[in-house]
Amino acid sequence: MNLADPAQLVLKGEFQDRIVRSIHHLLDLNTDEMRREFTSPNDFWHWGADYMGRWISAMSLLGQYTGESYGVDAVVRELLGFQNSDGSFGPYTDPHDFQEWFGMSRGLVGLLEYYQTSHDEQALVAATRLGDFYLANYPDWAPCLYECYSTALEGLVLLFKLTGEAKYLETARRVATSCAVYKGIRYSKELTPEGRRSPVSGQVHCQLTTARGLLDLYEITREEAYLTPVIELHDYISNELLWVSGGIGFYYYRPEENETCADSDWLRLNLQLWRLTRDVRFMHLAEHILVNQLFFDQADNGGFCYLRGLQNRAGAVFDACCSHHAPRAFYEVLRHMYATSEGAVWINLFMEGKARLALEDGTLSLSSEIQEDSGAQIFSLELEEVPPTPLRLMLRLPAWAGQASLVVNGQAVALNNETGYARLERIWRQGDRLVATFPMAVRVTRGHTLGQHVLFPDEVAVFYGPRLFSLDDTLNPDIRLHLVRLKLPSSLPDAFRVSRNNRLLAMGVTPDHASEPLIFSPLSEIGGTPSGLGRIHTVRSPYYKVWIPLEADIPLPS
Numbered sequence: 408m409n410l411a412d413p414a415q416l417v418l419k420g421e422f423q424d425r426i427v428r429s430i431h432h433l434l435d436l437n438t439d440e441m442r443r444e445f446t447s448p449n450d451f452w453h454w455g456a457d458y459m460g461r462w463i464s465a466m467s468l469l470g471q472y473t474g475e476s477y478g479v480d481a482v483v484r485e486l487l488g489f490q491n492s493d494g495s496f497g498p499y500t501d502p503h504d505f506q507e508w509f510g511m512s513r514g515l516v517g518l519l520e521y522y523q524t525s526h527d528e529q530a531l532v533a534a535t536r537l538g539d540f541y542l543a544n545y546p547d548w549a550p551c552l553y554e555c556y557s558t559a560l561e562g563l564v565l566l567f568k569l570t571g572e573a574k575y576l577e578t579a580r581r582v583a584t585s586c587a588v589y590k591g592i593r594y595s596k597e598l599t600p601e602g603r604r605s606p607v608s609g610q611v612h613c614q615l616t617t618a619r620g621l622l623d624l625y626e627i628t629r630e631e632a633y634l635t636p637v638i639e640l641h642d643y644i645s646n647e648l649l650w651v652s653g654g655i656g657f658y659y660y661r662p663e664e665n666e667t668c669a670d671s672d673w674l675r676l677n678l679q680l681w682r683l684t685r686d687v688r689f690m691h692l693a694e695h696i697l698v699n700q701l702f703f704d705q706a707d708n709g710g711f712c713y714l715r716g717l718q719n720r721a722g723a724v725f726d727a728c729c730s731h732h733a734p735r736a737f738y739e740v741l742r743h744m745y746a747t748s749e750g751a752v753w754i755n756l757f758m759e760g761k762a763r764l765a766l767e768d769g770t771l772s773l774s775s776e777i778q779e780d781s782g783a784q785i786f787s788l789e790l791e792e793v794p795p796t797p798l799r800l801m802l803r804l805p806a807w808a809g810q811a812s813l814v815v816n817g818q819a820v821a822l823n824n825e826t827g828y829a830r831l832e833r834i835w836r837q838g839d840r841l842v843a844t845f846p847m848a849v850r851v852t853r854g855h856t857l858g859q860h861v862l863f864p865d866e867v868a869v870f871y872g873p874r875l876f877s878l879d880d881t882l883n884p885d886i887r888l889h890l891v892r893l894k895l896p897s898s899l900p901d902a903f904r905v906s907r908n909n910r911l912l913a914m915g916v917t918p919d920h921a922s923e924p925l926i927f928s929p930l931s932e933i934g935g936t937p938s939g940l941g942r943i944h945t946v947r948s949p950y951y952k953v954w955i956p957l958e959a960d961i962p963l964p965s
């Protein structure tokens with residue numbers, strides 16, 4: 408299967424705006440502080456190549472999409488200058504501790520993803536020296552945050568792919584079979600005096616990054632032993648940790664607060680699993696994570712948050728990692744919007760803009776538009792350049808849309824939703840036009856959930872179409888939102904009115920039994936203002952909440 412080349416995409420709309428904001432923010436982060444892990448490390452901050460490696464990854468790849476140059480070459484030169492004589496990175500601990508091992512894994516990926524876009528041999532040489540350090544020194548066990556070490560897996564597999572040298576594949580196999588994810592260990596039961604679980608701390612970002620590396624290894628070896636633990640981890644997260652927004656907790660046992668790095672890995676893992684299995688449920692989930700959790704994670708300045716939660720936890724922008732890892736995930740979203748294989752094109756994610764896709768025997772160029780009208784999202788696709796031979800278009804029918812309908816050149820097409828995709832095969836002509844109508848309904852999720860667990864049965868979350876909604880102070884300044892209850896009549900459609908500017912209007916009940924109108928808006932609009940730039944800055948946002956208690960006196964809908 409081939410994925411879309413982001414260089415051949417031109418997008419407009421919200422996703423494009425968010426990508427551009429995240430790039431501008433990363434440009435702002437290219438300061439002395441990004442080098443401080445090397446120039447002035449201390450006990451708390453000595454993550455070595457982490458910060459610079461992540462920046463290099465995100466900016467070299469997004470530069471491919473935008474066609475702009477962000478000065479990545481100069482940052483790579485500086486990073487190479489910090490490499491130790493043994494090939495490792497990190498000036499502070501000897502032997503390297505979990506922070507520096509973790510930083511090395513981000514440095515390895517950064518150098519290799521930069522090499523893929525620049526073909527700069529010096530970057531590849533530095534990456535092979537680092538790969539040799541892993542080969543000679545990788546510990547099969549460590550006393551603290553052991554899941555940090557195995558995050559190099561994706562880099563080692565990529566190093567093997569780019570060099571063809573078997574020693575890197577062997578090192579990747581060794582890292583894989585000794586890692587916590589492979590062994591099915593989520594977190595240790597032992598606590599250190601500081602209260603940290605050890606040796607496996609249950610850090611979700613590290614474990615999901617490792618899981619993505621296991622899938623990379625599965626992709627080149629096709630050995631099920633690498634796939635099975637990832638599917639098990641996916642089930643575990645879905646059952647135990649998944650938020651209604653598609654987000655996940657920072658640690659397995661700290662589920663109320665996020666880390667955008669983990670949300671980004673979770674998004675990428677689902678995209679990767681779709682590619683490997685073509686099971687539409689992974690793509691449905693990827694879309695849900697993107698438009699709800701990842702968009703919610705982004706602050707007004709374009710950076711991304713950790714310690715953020717659905718019940719008024721604005722958290723903090725984490726510029727040392729999250730602000731890089733989310734744009735890196737955006738790049739994977741761009742790649743997976745469209746995919747091609749054996750006479751078929753998959754249309755996975757619905758964005759406005761233009762795309763040019765290389766096929767085995769020609770090119771498919773598309774132009775797409777999205778309109779929201781009369782309770783439906785209408786996705787129109789015009790074919791501007793087509794191949795001469797029959798082509799199968801596989802158009803995803805989003806899970807949130809219920810009964811979708813499709814019209815091709817003015818003719819209604821019967822839909823068979825067995826695979827989650829509408830399947831249309833023919834010799835296409837230039838100017839052919841597809842119009843898919845996805846009904847947008849208000850849906851209420853009953854029971855404040857975490858994965859499959861119901862924490863508070865009388866709380867609800869509200870969706871409209873693909874979006875999760877929340878209540879916040881800016882639209883409801885007169886209401887005590889922390890106390891208000893939602894009044895739901897027995898017929899759900901009567902409970903909400905949809906206004907033209909994407910607001911949902913409903914009735915609430917205050918503690919003194921007065922009825923008050925409530926205005927819901929998409930959770931993704933929360934944003935917030937960070938207190939500064941670089942490393943960690945707390946975010947100021949309006950009071951908001953996703954889970955709303957129901958008015959108890961009213962009979963509940965079934």
Ligand SMILES: [Zn+2]
Pocket residue numbers: 666667668669713725728729730732
């Ligand atoms: Zn992070």
